[in-house]
Amino acid sequence: MKQKLVTGIVIIFCLGVLVLAARWTPSDAGKGKIKVGQPAIGVVKVEGVLMSSGGTYGGTAGTADIMQALQEARKREDIKAVLLRIDSPGGSAVAAQEVGEEIDRVRAAGKPVVASMGDVAASGGYWIAASCDEIYANPATTTGSIGVITELLNVQGLFEKLGIRSEVIKSGPYKDMGSMNREITPEERQILEDLVGDVYQQFLEQVETGRKGKIKPEEVRALADGRVMTGKQAQKSGLVDTMGNYYDALDRARELAHIEGEPQVVELNSADPLTRLLSRFSASSLVNNNTRVPMAY
Known part of the structure; x- marks a missing residue:
């Protein structure tokens, strides 16, 4: 009985430590130390798989949090520049566009935005980086992967073996497009290919616009075949x-903000330690994951 009680106390203590660790972020350490009126650089983190909405512990980067941080950076007079720290394998094309639009607004307000790539800033992660004034990467950073993909799962054969049948009542011929229990038709394939092609073109235009004067459009298109590359290779290519x-x-x-001396650094969003850990797993396993419609992976 006594041993069970001690074990229970230890478990509760460990859970308490984990909860406190999950709630504490590096930005908490700096609270109360910000000097009013002193020039600052706002740090915005993009970690994990990009989604228009991300779960707290899902290893995803929800754009609402990122966009709010960029809006704060744009509106605060003390913040003179933004450092965008990217550690993401990509994700939703819409999510990348939403963040890119907010970056454009920060730059339009006269505040430079510099991208800093971590372990990985590929596909949608690179889409975001291309919106910044300058891009920094480590030599071994995984980046590139300019392209769009969609994949449909077909389990028709499995359903037949299990004796499972599906009856579909639909308002139009394409309403069940992408159904798992039948082959895709040639017409449906063309629709999806056109969709992927349209988003791909938008991706290309973003990179060509963001990197204008640093890499030629035809060079961007030559590299936009989905290949990944190291940061060193990307620098050589002009990305x-x-x-x-x-x-x-x-x-x-x-330097770009013309701040004299050591600036204050303000973290405008910061994932908790558990989320960052989950993001690492997501980044390592999802660079070549093919389950989305459509995703900038």
Whole structure:
């Protein structure tokens, strides 16, 4: 009985520590130390798979949080520049566009935005980076993967073996397009190919516009076949500006904002430790994951 009680107390204590760790973020450590009126650089983190809405512990980067952070950076007078720290394998094309639009608004307000790539900033992650004034990457960063993909699962054979039948009542011929229990028709394939092609064209235009003067449109298109590359290769190709880590990018943001001396650094959004851990797993396993309609992977 006594041993069970001790075990229970230990478990409760460990759970309490985990909860506190999950609630604490690096930005908490700096609260109360911000000097009013002193120039600052806002840090916005993009971690995990990009989705228009992301769960707290799902290893996804919900755009609402990121967009709010960028809006705060744009409106705050003390924030003179933004450092966008990207560690994402990509995800929803819409999510990437939403973040890119907010980056454009920050830049239009006269505040430079510098992208700093972590372990991975591929596909949708690169889409976002291309919206920034400059891109920093580490030599071994995984980036590129410019392209769009959609994949449909067909379990018709399995259903037949299990004796499962599906009856579909639909208002139009394409309402059940992508159904798992039948083959896709040639007409449906063409519709989806056109959809993927349209989003792909939007991706290309974003990269060509964002990297204008640094890489030619025809060079972008030659690289936009879905290939991944290292940060070093991306720099050689013109997709990345400079090799450097987080602090190198932070210093560049200071220079672009003409901030004298050491600036304040304000983290405008910060995932808790557990979410960051889940994001790592997501980033490593989903770079080549093919289950989405359509995703900028």
